[in-house]
Every structure is written in structure tokens, then in C-alpha cells.
Amino acid sequence: MRQMSKYYLNYLDQLESEAIHIMREVAGQFERPALLFSGGKDSITLVRLAEKAFRPGKFPFPLVHIDTGHNFPEALAYRDNLVKELDEKLIVRYVGDTIQRQKLTEPKGKFASRNALQTYTLLETIEEFKFDACIGGARRDEEKARAKERIFSVRDEFGQWDPKRQRPELWNTYNGKIHKGENVRAFPISNWTELDVWNYIKKENISLPSIYFAHERECVVTADNQLVAVSDFIQIDKADTVVKKQVRYRTVGDMTCTAAVESSASNIDDVIKEIIVSKISERGETRIDDQVSEAAMEDRKKGGYF
Amino acid sequence: MDILRFITAGSVDDGKSTLIGRLLYDSKSILIDQMAAIEKQSKNKENGEIDLAILTDGLRAEREQGITIDVAYKYFSTDKRKFIIADAPGHIQYTRNMVTGSSNADLSVILIDARKGVIEQTRRHSIITSLLGIKHVVVAINKMDLVEFSEARYNEIVKDYKSIQKQLGLADVIFIPISALSGDNIVDRSGNMNWYKGESLLHILENVKLNSDVNLFDVRFPVQYVIRPQTEELHDYRGYAGKLSSGIIRKGDKVIVEPAGIRTAIKAIEIGGKEVEEAFAPQSIVVHLDDDVDVSRGDMIVKEDSKPKITQDLEVILCWMDTKPMEVGSKYMIQHNTKQVRCVVKEIDYKLNVNTLEKETGIQSAQLNDVCKVLLKTASPLAIDSYKALRNNGGAILIDETSYVTVGACIIN
Known part of the structure; x- marks a missing residue:
């Protein structure tokens, strides 16, 4: 063996x-x-x-x-x-x-x-x-x-x-x-x-910015149903739906082009569990900027x- | 859980991309948004079917021309293994990509179209597999659905292939009848071919034994970098950092620093900052030596009981990868592990026909994708092994001295 x-x-x-x-x-x-x-x-x-x-x-x-x-x-x-x-x-x-x-x-x-x-x-x-x-x-x-x-x-x-x-x-x-x-x-x-990255972070016990774990956040819902954090950097119109949700970030880019995912995963084991069953790719779920063209x-x- | 790196060499016609798409799809490595992108693009094409090949064609030019230009790497895992697929184009004009993709592979999946049987391309893929020292081969006889899942046809192809296997001396070859398009024998055994008693392709890939592929006997430690903090408390710290390419080393081992031939011993070994008693390939480590000897990047630490050859004369099988031809008398940089020295092409012994294994002599230059036996003379000695005996210390690349492009792959004899 x-x-x-x-x-x-x-x-x-x-x-x-x-x-x-x-x-x-x-x-x-x-x-x-x-x-x-x-x-x-x-x-x-x-x-x-x-x-x-x-x-x-x-x-x-x-x-x-x-x-x-x-x-x-x-x-x-x-x-x-x-x-x-x-x-x-x-x-x-x-x-x-x-x-x-x-x-x-x-x-x-x-x-x-x-x-x-x-x-x-x-x-x-x-x-x-x-x-x-x-x-x-x-x-x-x-x-x-x-x-x-x-x-x-x-x-x-x-x-x-x-x-x-x-x-x-x-x-x-x-x-x-x-x-x-x-x-x-x-x-x-x-x-x-x-x-692999998540498993390595777990194995090495590496600390991460808190936004990688579930927290409550005010988000704008985009036309594609993505959640973008309310911040000074995005333009919020009257017609926008603003919601308060339990979210975490799967990637951390700019506040303007990174979407949050709904999640209650507050520790690394739960995050890994969610990623294993996730049906959407990392960039697909979280990056607004990649969807412009193939x-x-x-x-x-x-x-x-x- | 470990890692299996495999190459699928072949063309779209063989169903290579479909096979990869199938493995990714059936192992649930294609996700909804990626599938949506595939569907969207498939509709742009004429046939209207979902084209799993789109998954592997990453560049705009590839998608536009419907061809694979370059090696792409794809990833999937099961509970047993992580898989890294090097997806390389199979036509003769892409021999260099196939060589590149094969260089890191543990296993080669050779696809044969059941209707066509063993063809020139099959031979070429097998020859490259053998040249690059890939230990495990899976011959996947594809499109069985198009030959009515015929056992007779399958046996005929197996018989044909066995003569190639014998000629090349490929030790570990597994045959399997599949249909990548409809998923027969890919993840589960197919009900369409009950005469086949073997396992599914994924099962084979999950269970090929790899542990004996790592050489744990011949110590080769190419020094990459010298760690010298030069702080007050670590004033005398001098660590030689590198990845053990083969063998096991222990604290106290008597070693030789090549090519200078300096004898010393291992004082300490560190992995990730922690001291350990021993280390084995392919761990990245830091080594401390007993004596204050002169060691730098490009040197190689070995043991007395198995020494590499120290030489300036290299006999290599060279795969030429540049559009500018290689000529006898041309000078290049050769990079062997961490060492870079100048070299000159002394002689081209012969050119190997990668379709037939025939040797053509009287050659004065090599063109793109040519495979030649060549004699090189280096400006200073290298510590080498034959690629066959020790893959990790038997490969080198040639670099053009002015363009700096990698122009050749050397497989040391």
C-alpha cells in the first residue's frame, strides 16, 4: 500500500x-x-x-x-x-x-x-x-x-x-x-x-481575512443575481434591490467586481464543504469582470x- | 491521496478532447457556468451538438480554427487521486508540444480510433512515450460504438499494437475498449462490451501504482539557492536549498559535491524550517554541510555509492523545437537542472523517423520537430545520468544564446 x-x-x-x-x-x-x-x-x-x-x-x-x-x-x-x-x-x-x-x-x-x-x-x-x-x-x-x-x-x-x-x-x-x-x-x-488551496490553508492553519467567512453584509443584487457589497465605490440607484445577507467571499478582488456568495460557513471546514458541493466555478460565481467576453x-x- | 500526471496525445479526430471532456464531466469537474459557456459556444457552431472539446481549447485562435495549438493543463480529482492532464495536440507538426506534455507525465493515454486501427500517429505517440520514459501506457481503443462493440475488431487492434509494444520495449501497457462520446468504460464498466473483463478507464487511472516510480536509491540534490541570513544570531547559517530529485539522504551521510568532487557530510537537514533526520525525493529541503566548502547554485550533492557521470561530452536524443534550424557547430546554452553552461553541437549522428524508428544518417541540420541523436560538448563538466536510468537527472534543455528561447529538449543517453 x-x-x-x-x-x-x-x-x-x-x-x-x-x-x-x-x-x-x-x-x-x-x-x-x-x-x-x-x-x-x-x-x-x-x-x-x-x-x-x-x-x-x-x-x-x-x-x-x-x-x-x-x-x-x-x-x-x-x-x-x-x-x-x-x-x-x-x-x-x-x-x-x-x-x-x-x-x-x-x-x-x-x-x-x-x-x-x-x-x-x-x-x-x-x-x-x-x-x-x-x-x-x-x-x-x-x-x-x-x-x-x-x-x-x-x-x-x-x-x-x-x-x-x-x-x-x-x-x-x-x-x-x-x-x-x-x-x-x-x-x-x-x-x-x-x-487544493483551501485544503492547504487548512493543513497549514493559515489565517485569512475575515471576509472569507460568513458575515452579515448589505449587498446590491445585480441583474445576474450576484451580490455586490454596498460601498462608496459602486453606484446605487433607486431601482436597485439592497438586501442584508449572510455572505462570504470566495475570492477577494476589488469591492466593485467581486461578488459575495450566500453562506453560513463560519470556519474553514464548512467553507471546504461548500466548495466541494458548489456547482459553479470560482470565477464564474464571484467575478463580475470575466463575463464580458469568452x-x-x-x-x-x-x-x-x- | 496522490497525484497522477498523464498525457493524452491525439487529435480531435481520435476523440481526445471528447475523452477529456467526458472524464471532467463524469467526475463532475465541469460546473454549471462552464457548461453554460460550452452550450452557448456549441450553438455558434454548425452541428448544434454540445462540443466538449471547447473545454480544452483555451485560446481564441484555437477556438476559431477548431484546433489545439498548445499544451493545456486540466485538473480533476476523485476520492483516490488528483489528476493533472496534459492535453497535447497530436499531429506531426506538434511533436514538440507532445514532447513537452510528456516530459512530466507518469502515464500516457494513447487513443486509437477503432475504425482506423493502429496508424502512423499511434506509432509516433508510442515512440515519444517511450523516448520520454513514461512508465505506464493505457491504449484506449475508442469509438467502439462505431464498430458495433466488436470484440474481434478490438482483439485485432490489440494484436497490432503489441508488435509496437515489443519493438519499443514498453513494459506496462493496459488495453481498454471505450466510447468517449457515449461514456462506455469511462467511469463505469460498459454493458455494451461484456466480453471485456478489465476495469473502466477511470478505475485504471485511479489505481496505477506510482510509488515505485520515485527513485529512492540514487541521491541527486541539485542546489538551487544558498540561504545566508547574515544576521547576528544566524551569522554562521549557510543552508543549501533545493529539491531532492531522487534518493534519500540522512543526517551524517557522507556526500560529494559535484562536479568539483568535494567530499563532506550532511550536518543537518531542514524541511519548511524544521530540522529532520532524513529527507526523500521529491521533497524541497535545506541541507547543511559539515565543512565550510564552496557550494553554489548549479552544484549537485550526491553519495559515494551512486555517482553520476561527470563529463563534458553528452550523447543525447534531441528534439528540436525552434523554427530556426540547428546546425552542426552551433553554440547554445544547456540547462541541466539548476546548472547552465555553454555547449556546441559536435555531430549529428542520425535523425530518427518518429513514425518508423528508422535512422537517417548524413544529416547536417535539424528542423523544427526533428528528433536527432546528437553529440554535444559543454564548456564545463555536468553531473549527468542517462535518462533511462534516472529520468530526473537525464533531461536538459537547450537555450538560444541570443533569443533566449528554449530551442531543444535533450534526453541524455
Whole structure:
């Protein structure tokens, strides 16, 4: 029986080891890497993996948060507390500043989101700090375009992804050689699914922002029956239905483009139970911005999105 | 619970995408919103049927042209296993994608259309499976519904395939008759083929034994990164971080740092910041050595009882992956685990016909998708093993020195 062998790694340990290996490849191959941190569960998982990869040393990269200004306050509080506990460097750059500096046009409309504008700030930040690699928490199970992306994904000077010109990626050998001005996006948890992440968080006893668990919240009901938190960042009209519900968040993005799900799951075991029986995918249930077109993610990635 | 990584090489014609769609669908890994998207798109196409292939075609160009261009990764799990599918296109012009997808696979599902039987493509997929050292093969004879679930037809194909199996020396081959479209023998045994006494495809995938595939005898530890906190309290801390690619190491083990050949011993091992007595592949660990020796990224820690070959001359099977041809005399970077050195192509011994295994000699250059036996000379020594003996230390990639693109995959002889 394989389970009885002493020298056998279960699937979470295998995924963890693979992710640590990828992080160390980034540290070993690049001069100025960064870890993109959003305050969501995937990037929180990356931080735990970085601790396992580099402690008792310091992280060989700062955490970088591209702040849209539309974050959940709970996620920001979590972020600041985490950075203090870690004693690592955090760099925050604001989309609002980029909008002013580059005179960008903000999307208008009901649930107008700065999600797409994050790309501009990310590219500015990469240039400012001369980052040559950015570690991100994207997973291949999230979305079809992501299913095709390499673990080391080379981006040109404009941060663009060219799906037709990806480098073959063989074995566990990652080619991080790039020209000046190019950068690599590295995805250590590419092979994890949503459920893998949750199971890992449980196994590692990682704390999360409170909004991942059931709480009472005032929400606007959208035309697609999604629940969007009432905040200063969305436009509420008279015709809107505002309800008070027990909800939790399955993903944590901007308050403008992340929908809540109705839930009474107040602890991690209950959240995992709900995810196992959920009939809707993570992005489908919670992201308002993905439903515009079939190729929304592919297009954003081609434009430099992470 | 463990992980099975498998590749399905084939084309839409073989029903490859349908098979993957079926596995995802029947294991309930396709969710309502994804299904809705598929239905919506299927209606855009002419035939009106739900097209499970849409699930695997992630790029706009693929959907527009109805082809698979690149390797896509798909995930599903059952109570027994997590599965990672590398979905690679099967036509000859995509040999490089198939090689890429095969490089990490534990198992290869080779699809055969029951109407067509063993064809050139079947041979090619099997040859690549064998070259890339995939230990387990499932030959799925598909579209059985279109041959009236005929046992005779099935036996005929099995017999044909066995000659390929013998020629390639594939040890573990399981045959199964299926219909991906109607779900026969996919999750449950089919009532349409009572003559088949084996298990369903999913059952096979769930139960293939993988534990013996990890080599626990030959220690290979490529150093990725040196952890040196240089703080006051950790002034002397010097940890060598990496993933043990094979073998088991224990505290106190006498080791050699290659390629320099420095002898020392393991002082301590850490996993995730905790000290442990021993570690085994494929764990990511930190190692401390007894002596203050010079070790850096690219070095490899091994044990006396099983040493790799230290050499500058490499005999490799090379799969060429670039549109710019490779010529004798060309120089590249070779990346072997964590080590990168320059190398030159000394000689092309022969080109392998991946459909027939015939060797063509007198070759001076390799084109995209060519598979050649090549002699390389590296600028400094590498610590290598033959791919057959030790897969994790027998593969390397070639990188173009100016474009930095990965241009070749080397399978070391």
C-alpha cells in the first residue's frame, strides 16, 4: 500500500514541494524579483510557501501590492498585519496615482471596475523597481487562457503575453533568461485547484481575512443575481434591490467586481464543504469582470495583466 | 491521496478532447457556468451538438480554427487521486508540444480510433512515450460504438499494437475498449462490451501504482539557492536549498559535491524550517554541510555509492523545437537542472523517423520537430545520468544564446 510507505508524499506535500522549487528557481535565476500580493487567499498561500522556501533567511523579494483603492478594508488590515508579523518589505502602488499621472480614463457605469487599469500601475511599478520577475498566485484551473500559460511566462517590454510564442517548458527545468526590459511572471501554484488551496490553508492553519467567512453584509443584487457589497465605490440607484445577507467571499478582488456568495460557513471546514458541493466555478460565481467576453482573460493577459 | 500526471496525445479526430471532456464531466469537474459557456459556444457552431472539446481549447485562435495549438493543463480529482492532464495536440507538426506534455507525465493515454486501427500517429505517440520514459501506457481503443462493440475488431487492434509494444520495449501497457462520446468504460464498466473483463478507464487511472516510480536509491540534490541570513544570531547559517530529485539522504551521510568532487557530510537537514533526520525525493529541503566548502547554485550533492557521470561530452536524443534550424557547430546554452553552461553541437549522428524508428544518417541540420541523436560538448563538466536510468537527472534543455528561447529538449543517453 502506497499510503503506508514512509517515503511517500501525499498530494498536498507534492504540490507544496513543487511550488517551493519554483520560488527558489525565481530567487536563483533573477536579480530583482517581486511577489505580487493582493490580500487574497492565493497570494496569502504564496507567502506561506515563501516562508517555507527561504526561512530563516529573509525573502529575496519584496511583496508588491497594486492597490486599486477599491479594496476591502478587511483585506488591507490583514495585509498590514501580515507584513508586520513577517518583517518583510511591502511596496504599495496606487492605481489612482497612475490614473492621474497617465491621464487614464476611468471606466464608468454601475459596477465600474479599476481591475483592468491595474495593468498600467503594475507595468509602472515593474519599471520603477526594474523588477525582472513577478511571482503571482494565478492557477491554471481558474480560467481557460490560464490553462495554457507556462509556469515561467515571459512578457515583453510592454508586459504582453504572446500565447503563440510561449517557450516549451519541460520537466522541472525553467528557462528564465530574458532580455533587458522583459520580465517573467512566475506562477508557483499553477497546478493547484481552488480546493487544493483551501485544503492547504487548512493543513497549514493559515489565517485569512475575515471576509472569507460568513458575515452579515448589505449587498446590491445585480441583474445576474450576484451580490455586490454596498460601498462608496459602486453606484446605487433607486431601482436597485439592497438586501442584508449572510455572505462570504470566495475570492477577494476589488469591492466593485467581486461578488459575495450566500453562506453560513463560519470556519474553514464548512467553507471546504461548500466548495466541494458548489456547482459553479470560482470565477464564474464571484467575478463580475470575466463575463464580458469568452476571451476576456486572454485579452487582458496579452495586454500585460498578470 | 496522490497525484497522477498523464498525457493524452491525439487529435480531435481520435476523440481526445471528447475523452477529456467526458472524464471532467463524469467526475463532475465541469460546473454549471462552464457548461453554460460550452452550450452557448456549441450553438455558434454548425452541428448544434454540445462540443466538449471547447473545454480544452483555451485560446481564441484555437477556438476559431477548431484546433489545439498548445499544451493545456486540466485538473480533476476523485476520492483516490488528483489528476493533472496534459492535453497535447497530436499531429506531426506538434511533436514538440507532445514532447513537452510528456516530459512530466507518469502515464500516457494513447487513443486509437477503432475504425482506423493502429496508424502512423499511434506509432509516433508510442515512440515519444517511450523516448520520454513514461512508465505506464493505457491504449484506449475508442469509438467502439462505431464498430458495433466488436470484440474481434478490438482483439485485432490489440494484436497490432503489441508488435509496437515489443519493438519499443514498453513494459506496462493496459488495453481498454471505450466510447468517449457515449461514456462506455469511462467511469463505469460498459454493458455494451461484456466480453471485456478489465476495469473502466477511470478505475485504471485511479489505481496505477506510482510509488515505485520515485527513485529512492540514487541521491541527486541539485542546489538551487544558498540561504545566508547574515544576521547576528544566524551569522554562521549557510543552508543549501533545493529539491531532492531522487534518493534519500540522512543526517551524517557522507556526500560529494559535484562536479568539483568535494567530499563532506550532511550536518543537518531542514524541511519548511524544521530540522529532520532524513529527507526523500521529491521533497524541497535545506541541507547543511559539515565543512565550510564552496557550494553554489548549479552544484549537485550526491553519495559515494551512486555517482553520476561527470563529463563534458553528452550523447543525447534531441528534439528540436525552434523554427530556426540547428546546425552542426552551433553554440547554445544547456540547462541541466539548476546548472547552465555553454555547449556546441559536435555531430549529428542520425535523425530518427518518429513514425518508423528508422535512422537517417548524413544529416547536417535539424528542423523544427526533428528528433536527432546528437553529440554535444559543454564548456564545463555536468553531473549527468542517462535518462533511462534516472529520468530526473537525464533531461536538459537547450537555450538560444541570443533569443533566449528554449530551442531543444535533450534526453541524455
